[in-house]
Each structure stands twice: as C-alpha cells, then as structure tokens.
Amino acid sequence: MLDQLVQGFAVAVTPQNLLFVLIGVLAGTVIGILPGLGPMSAIALMIPIAYGMDPTSAIIMLAGVYYGAIFGGSTSSILLNAPGVAGTVATSFDGYPMARQGKAGKALAIAALSSFTGGTIGVVGLMMIAPSLASFAVSFGPTEYFALMVLGLTAVVSLAGRDLVKGLVSAVVGVMVALVGIDSQTAITRFTFDLPELFEGVEFLIVALGVFALAEVLVMLNRRGRGGARGGVTSLRLSGRELARITPPTLRSGVLGFFTGVLPGAGATVASFLSYSTEKRIAKDGATFGRGNPKGVAAPESANNAAAVGSFVPLMTLGVPGSGTTAILLGALLVLGVQPGPLMLTDNPDMFWGLVASMYIGSAVLLVLNLPLIPVFAKVLKTPKAVLIPLVVVFCVVGVYGLSFSVFDLGLLTAFGVVGFLMRQNDFPAAPMILGLILGGLMEKSMRQALQISGGDWSVFVTEPISAALVALAVLSMVPSLVRAVRERVAGRSAAGVAAASAGRGAEEDSDRAESLRS
Amino acid sequence: MTPRESGSEGAAPLRPLGGSGAPGAPVRSEGSGNRRTFGFSNRTVAVALAVFALGYLVLAFQVPEYTAVNVPVQPGTLPRWLGAVLLVLAVLLFFQRTPDATDDEAAPEDEAADGGTAPRDGSDGDGPGAEDGGPAATGKGAASAPGCATGTGALGRLRDPRLEVALFVAALIVYVALFEPLGFILSTALYLGSTTVYLGYRRHVATAAVAVGVPLVLYLAMSEGLGVVLPSGPLPF
Numbered sequence: 001m002l003d004q005l006v007q008g009f010a011v012a013v014t015p016q017n018l019l020f021v022l023i024g025v026l027a028g029t030v031i032g033i034l035p036g037l038g039p040m041s042a043i044a045l046m047i048p049i050a051y052g053m054d055p056t057s058a059i060i061m062l063a064g065v066y067y068g069a070i071f072g073g074s075t076s077s078i079l080l081n082a083p084g085v086a087g088t089v090a091t092s093f094d095g096y097p098m099a100r101q102g103k104a105g106k107a108l109a110i111a112a113l114s115s116f117t118g119g120t121i122g123v124v125g126l127m128m129i130a131p132s133l134a135s136f137a138v139s140f141g142p143t144e145y146f147a148l149m150v151l152g153l154t155a156v157v158s159l160a161g162r163d164l165v166k167g168l169v170s171a172v173v174g175v176m177v178a179l180v181g182i183d184s185q186t187a188i189t190r191f192t193f194d195l196p197e198l199f200e201g202v203e204f205l206i207v208a209l210g211v212f213a214l215a216e217v218l219v220m221l222n223r224r225g226r227g228g229a230r231g232g233v234t235s236l237r238l239s240g241r242e243l244a245r246i247t248p249p250t251l252r253s254g255v256l257g258f259f260t261g262v263l264p265g266a267g268a269t270v271a272s273f274l275s276y277s278t279e280k281r282i283a284k285d286g287a288t289f290g291r292g293n294p295k296g297v298a299a300p301e302s303a304n305n306a307a308a309v310g311s312f313v314p315l316m317t318l319g320v321p322g323s324g325t326t327a328i329l330l331g332a333l334l335v336l337g338v339q340p341g342p343l344m345l346t347d348n349p350d351m352f353w354g355l356v357a358s359m360y361i362g363s364a365v366l367l368v369l370n371l372p373l374i375p376v377f378a379k380v381l382k383t384p385k386a387v388l389i390p391l392v393v394v395f396c397v398v399g400v401y402g403l404s405f406s407v408f409d410l411g412l413l414t415a416f417g418v419v420g421f422l423m424r425q426n427d428f429p430a431a432p433m434i435l436g437l438i439l440g441g442l443m444e445k446s447m448r449q450a451l452q453i454s455g456g457d458w459s460v461f462v463t464e465p466i467s468a469a470l471v472a473l474a475v476l477s478m479v480p481s482l483v484r485a486v487r488e489r490v491a492g493r494s495a496a497g498v499a500a501a502s503a504g505r506g507a508e509e510d511s512d513r514a515e516s517l518r519s
Numbered sequence: 520m521t522p523r524e525s526g527s528e529g530a531a532p533l534r535p536l537g538g539s540g541a542p543g544a545p546v547r548s549e550g551s552g553n554r555r556t557f558g559f560s561n562r563t564v565a566v567a568l569a570v571f572a573l574g575y576l577v578l579a580f581q582v583p584e585y586t587a588v589n590v591p592v593q594p595g596t597l598p599r600w601l602g603a604v605l606l607v608l609a610v611l612l613f614f615q616r617t618p619d620a621t622d623d624e625a626a627p628e629d630e631a632a633d634g635g636t637a638p639r640d641g642s643d644g645d646g647p648g649a650e651d652g653g654p655a656a657t658g659k660g661a662a663s664a665p666g667c668a669t670g671t672g673a674l675g676r677l678r679d680p681r682l683e684v685a686l687f688v689a690a691l692i693v694y695v696a697l698f699e700p701l702g703f704i705l706s707t708a709l710y711l712g713s714t715t716v717y718l719g720y721r722r723h724v725a726t727a728a729v730a731v732g733v734p735l736v737l738y739l740a741m742s743e744g745l746g747v748v749l750p751s752g753p754l755p756f
Contacts, residue, residue: 052747163615165608165611165612165615166612169568169605169608169612172604172605173605175597175601176598176601179598183594186585186587186593186594188585188594190582190594191575191598218684218687218688221674221675221680221684221687222556222557222680222681222683222684223680385674385718386719386720387715387720387725387726387729389674389714389718390710390711390718391711391729391733393714394707394733394734394737397694397698397707398703398749401698401703401749402741402747402749407695407696407698407699410695410698411692414688414695417688417691418688422557425557425558426558426559444592444597447597448592451591451592452590452591455591456591
C-alpha cells in the first residue's frame with residue numbers, strides 16, 4: 001500500500017496537479033466563505049473548468065474544491081454566524097461566540113488545525129478501507145448495484161430533511177429527469193416532447209447549477225440579502241495549553257466523522273452535529289458549549305473534514321455516491337469518461353492514489369496557505385450582495401453555455417433555478433433530486449441487466465443475499481425519519497402554540513434544520 | 520411544477536419593506552415570514568404534484584413498447600412506476616400536516632445559525648427589525664463589538680419580495696434571450712450593470728468596472744484558456 005501511496009504522490013506532485021490542488025482549495029474556500037453557497041454550488045460552479053482537463057487532474061481539483069468549501073464555510077460560521085455550508089453550522093455554535101469575545105483569530109486557527117487533523121485522519125481511513133471494500137465489491141453484479149443505489153437514495157432522502165415524503169418526491173423527480181431523452185437500450189425517445197435538444201437528456205450540470213447556485217441566489221434575493229456584520233480577525237496564535245485541550249476532541253471527532261462520512265447518506269453535516277453533541281456530553285465543561293468553548297469548534301471542524309474524505313470511500317470503491325456532493329462529483333467524473341467503482345483501484349490506480357495523495361496535500365495547503373490568508377478571505381465577506389448575485393448568475397450561465405453551446409439549455413437552467421427556489425421555499429431538499437438524477441440512469445441500467453439475468457424474475461432483488469441485505473438496510477434507513485415524523489405529529493398536537501425550539505431539544509433540532517439545508 | 524404567482528394559501532403575509540409584518544405573530548415566525556413567500560401549504564403542493572404525476576403517467580403510457588427483442592424491462596416500465604409512486608407520495612403529502620412557521624425547520628443558513636445560538640444565548644439581539652436589510656446591518660453590528668456593516672441595504676426596490684423574484688427571473692430570461700444576438704460580452708455587461716445598479720449598489724464606478732471587466736476576462740479565459748468559443752455578437756472579436 002505504501003509504495004502505491006508513493007506512486008500517488010508522484011502523480012499528485014507534478015507541478016500541474018499541484019497547481020490544480022491549489023486552485024481547487026483556494027476557489028473552494030472563497031466560494032465556501034460566501035454565505036449561501038455550499039460545497040455543492042462550489043463544485044457545480046467549478047465543473048465547467050474541469051471539463052477540459054485530464055480526468056485525474058480534474059478529480060484532484062474538484063476534491064480540493066470540496067474540502068476548501070467546507071473550510072471556507074467554517075470561516076463565515078465563525079466570523080458572521082452565517083455558515084455558507086450546512087456542515088459547518090455546528091461550528092458557529094461556539095465559533096461565533098468566540099469571535100464576539102474577540103477570539104475570532106483563535107477560533108479560525110482552531111478550525112484550520114482541526115480541519116487538517118480531521119482531514120488527515122480521513123485520508124488514512126480512506127487508504128485503509130477503500131482497497132478491501134473495493135475487492136469485496138468486485139463481486140457485485142447488477143442486482144447488488146441496483147440494491148446499493150436504492151440504499152444510497154433512501155439514505156440520502158432520510159437524512160436530507162426531516163420530511164420523508166418531500167425527500168422522496170425530490171428523489172423521484174430526480175429519477176424522472178434522468179429518464180428524459182433517448183433510452184440507451186432501446187433507442188426509444190422518452191419525455192422529449194419531440195424537442196431535439198432533449199434527445200441527449202438533461203445535462204446534470206444544468207440541474208445542479210439551477211437547483212443549487214441559482215436557487216440560492218433567488219433565496220438571497222427573496223430574503224432581501226439580509227446582511228450581517230463581521231468581527232475583525234484577531235491574533236491567530238494558540239497557546240500550548242489550548243492545543244492540549246482541543247487535541248483529544250479533535251482526534252475522537254476525526255475518527256467518528258470519517259465513519260459517519262463513509263455511511264451512505266450521512267455526510268459532513270451529520271458528522272459535525274454528532275461529534276458536537278458527543279463532545280458536549282463527555283466534556284467536563286460541557287455546560288460552556290455554545291458560549292465559546294474551543295472544543296466546540298474543534299470537534300465539528302475535525303468531524304466534517306474527516307467525513308468529507310470518508311464520503312469518497314463509497315464513491316471511489318463502489319461507484320455509488322453516498323451524498324449529494326459526491327453525487328455531483330460522480331456526475332462530473334462520468335462526463336469526463338471515468339466510471340468510478342471497484343475496478344478503479346486496479347484499472348486506474350494512478351487516479352485513486354493520486355487523489356489520496358492530493359488530499360494530504362490539500363489538507364496541508366489548507367493549513368499553511370489558508371490560515372495566513374484568512375484576513376484576506378474575510379474581505380470576501382464584504383462583497384456586497386448586489387454585486388455578488390448577478391455575478392453568480394453569470395457564472396452559472398457561462399458554465400452551462402460553455403458545456404452545450406445551447407440557449408435552450410440556458411432556458412432549462414432558468415427553469416431549474418425557479419424549481420429549486422420553489423423547492424427551497426417549500427422545504428423540499430434538493431440533494432435527493434441530484435442523487436436521483438445521477439443514479440436514475442445507472443439504476444435503470446442495472447435493473448435491466450439484473451432482470452435480464454434472472455429472466456424477468458423481480459424477486460432476485462430480495463433473494464440474492466447481499467442485495468436482500470442492502471434492500472433491508474434501505475427500508476431500515478427510512479425508519480428513523482418515520483419515527484421522528486410520528487413523534488413530532490404527537491408532540492405537535494400536545495404542544496401546539498408553545499414555542500417549539502425549547503432548549504432541551506436544541507441540538508437535535510439544529511441538526512434537523514441543518515439537514516434540510518444540506519445543499 | 521411551474522412558478523405560481525397566486526400563492527396566498529400557505530404564503531406568509533406580505534412584508535412591505537421597512538414595515539414590521541404581522542404584529543401579533545411571535546418573533547420567530549416574523550423571521551420566517553419573509554422567506555415564506557412562495558411557500559405553499561402541503562395540500563396545494565400535493566395537488567400540483569398530483570397533476571404533474573398524472574400528466575407524467577399519461578406520457579409514460581404513451582411510451583412505445585420495444586418489440587424487436589424480448590426485454591424484461593420496457594422503456595415505459597420504470598416511468599410508469601415512478602409516476603405511480605409520485606402520485607402516492609402526493610396523496611401522502613396531502614394528508615400531512617403543514618408545519619406552521621413557528622416550528623418550521625427549513626431555515627436558510629443564517630436563520631439556522633440564529634436558531635443555533637438562540638437557545639443557549641438568549642441575548643442574541645436579533646429581533647424583528649433584523650429582517651429588514653438596512654437595520655439588520657446596524658443591529659447586528661451593534662451586537663458584535665468590533666463589527667462593521669457589510670454595506671448594502673435591502674436588495675431591490677419593490678415592496679413585495681415576490682415581485683422582486685419575478686422581476687429577477689424576468690431579467691435572467693431577457694439576458695438569456697439576448698445572449699446569442701448581442702453576444703456574450705455585450706449581453707453580460709448589460710445584465711451585470713443593470714442588475715447591480717437595480718439591486719442597490721451605489722458605487723457606480725465599481726459597478727461599471729465589474730460589468731465591463733468580468734465579461735472581458737471571462738471571454739478571454741474561456742476562449743484562450745479552455746478553447747470554448749462564446750458568442751461574439753456584433754463585436755469583431
């Protein structure tokens with residue numbers, strides 16, 4: 001494994017790829033800092049740039065965008081109390097109070113250090129788990145893949161919002177969009193309304209930019225760009241005692257975050273809330289969490305970065321994304337002609353190990369480059385929204401047009417922006433839609449292959465052992481949200497009119513709330 | 520799923536700019552009042568979804584069968600299932616309680632952040648006034664000692680945020696329509712300049728610099744760096 005890693009570094013450390021890591025991390029940080037624009041918007045906005053690139057460099061850059069965006073989100077969480085990314089909402093609980101106490105610099109330094117630690121733990125985990133998972137998954141046939149994708153969808157649905165029905169609607173509509181165009185197996189056109197522009201299907205980037213970036217802009221506009229204020233960045237230096245204090249939570253949260261990230265559906269957001277509440281529970285000074293306890297910054301930051309890396313495990317080894325963000329990455333990879341999956345480690349080891357190595361480098365870049373640049377990044381927060389909003393629109397338009405040279409697609413972009421906006425206003429999570437869109441075509445393909453093998457017998461999905469286990473997991477994954485829905489119905493009846501956000505339920509509610517904005 | 524302008528059922532009361540919204544409502548629903556524009560009750564959404572699902576099903580049953588070779592899954596199979604599932608989901612949604620604004624969780628990011636600190640830190644002086652752009656900047660600036668306002672006041676000029684969104688979408692459609700006839704540089708410069716000024720950014724020199732600079736840089740970067748040729752329109756390059 002070690003020599004493969006060395007090989008990976010040889011791939012990643014070419015000046016060109018090094019440059020792309022840098023660009024990715026920097027761009028991700030800048031976009032992530034902007035309130036409202038999260039990793040999904042960041043990756044979607046950067047994909048047009050990646051299209052012309054060599055696939056290995058492209059994934060290296062996009063991965064850099066991903067963790068850069070998470071880090072950038074923590075900066076605006078701390079300085080503005082306005083997380084740009086759902087995964088860093090937990091960071092704002094203690095980060096913003098620290099900033100208000102004049103310790104913004106310390107909080108940012110803690111965030112950077114623990115992000116680095118968490119990211120490193122994640123990469124080590126990825127290296128250890130991925131090969132064995134891939135060798136297990138090599139035996140997967142279409143039946144197992146279909147079941148796995150169903151699991152991926154339901155897991156994201158059940159975690160993406162607290163409203164199961166709305167999540168499922170979103171996923172179903174995503175699959176519906178995926179089926180538009182000429183059917184690859186039978187060459188029959190479906191849902192094209194005889195428009196030649198739709199024969200090739202709807203490009204996922206259009207949907208991604210529409211329902212994330214453009215919808216986000218409309219939401220900002222609708223809220224009239226509610227402004228915030230930021231505290232100045234103060235000294236970034238940490239004392240040895242402070243370091244010692246945050247080390248154990250950082251390490252614990254890194255491990256916890258990684259495993260949460262590996263699970264389908266659970267991503268950086270869940271990981272950060274899980275680690276925050278765990279640390280709050282086990283800390284002796286748990287009562288001071290929420291009032292500027294450094295541990296409350298370190299734990300979620302470490303966890304969300306480890307989870308971001310962890311979510312690459314199912315993507316790279318199974319070819320099935322476990323989260324909305326990795327679904328967008330998968331879409332980008334498919335366009336670049338790369339099919340991630342169990343064979344990737346053997347067929348395309350350079351890409352896999354190059355990515356692993358670039359993650360190390362990315363984490364290091366975050367630490368050594370971003371930390372000193374924080375005061376500069378903080379200026380990004382001053383960009384007036386009146387300037388920012390039209391610019392984001394232009395970037396979306398250029399991205400879509402540069403891909404297809406079609407004004408029709410720009411119209412689609414606008415339509416999906418409006419749809420995404422309406423979804424946001426009505427609590428429909430967007431992540432399941434993207435996942436459905438990207439998995440839809442693959443699902444139908446593997447369903448057909450599986451049924452072809454079984455001779456049209458639908459029961460294969462529940463009689464093959466691995467597939468049956470995955471389907472069972474998929475059903476189980478929806479149970480928590482069902483329980484939650486029922487419980488809230490009951491609670492809603494008994495406590496109608498009473499302010500719901502009681503302190504006791506605080507942490508749990510926050511996580512729910514953040515789930516719903518996992519975008 | 521088309522945008523529906525007349526959404527009074529579940530929508531929040533209109534919030535005139537600078538006004539205080541519904542005075543009787545609790546503070547948190549005040550906060551959500553603004554973003555509840557275009558928010559519909561579950562029933563309305565369910566009916567719209569059901570109509571969509573029915574239309575989809577009609578189309579799904581019109582997908583021709585593939586008869587050249589015997590295939591277990593026809594091209595129409597999955598769409599029919601999807602349409603049926605969506606219909607069932609619409610029915611479920613119809614009977615689901617619409618969460619009222621007070622315990623609604625779909626908060627946008629800064630709402631979420633406020634909620635996050637509110638239970639622990641009651642003194643977060645983020646009252647009703649904070650929604651209204653201008654006062655928000657100062658109100659929050661006062662809350663954090665070394666704060667400085669981010670600059671712009673409320674975006675846009677219309678009293679009704681719903682019209683504002685509609686106008687913005689209309690501007691985007693105009694931009695898209697002019698994209699090829701006018702070319703990338705001219706249409707983008709026009710769009711950036713007019714939108715930025717309209718949204719209330721007052722430093723017109725900076726606006727002009729952005730409106731001219733960004734399209735030029737993007738055009739050059741796309742055509743030279745990525746080999747993507749954007750429409751040039753009447754401009755000679």
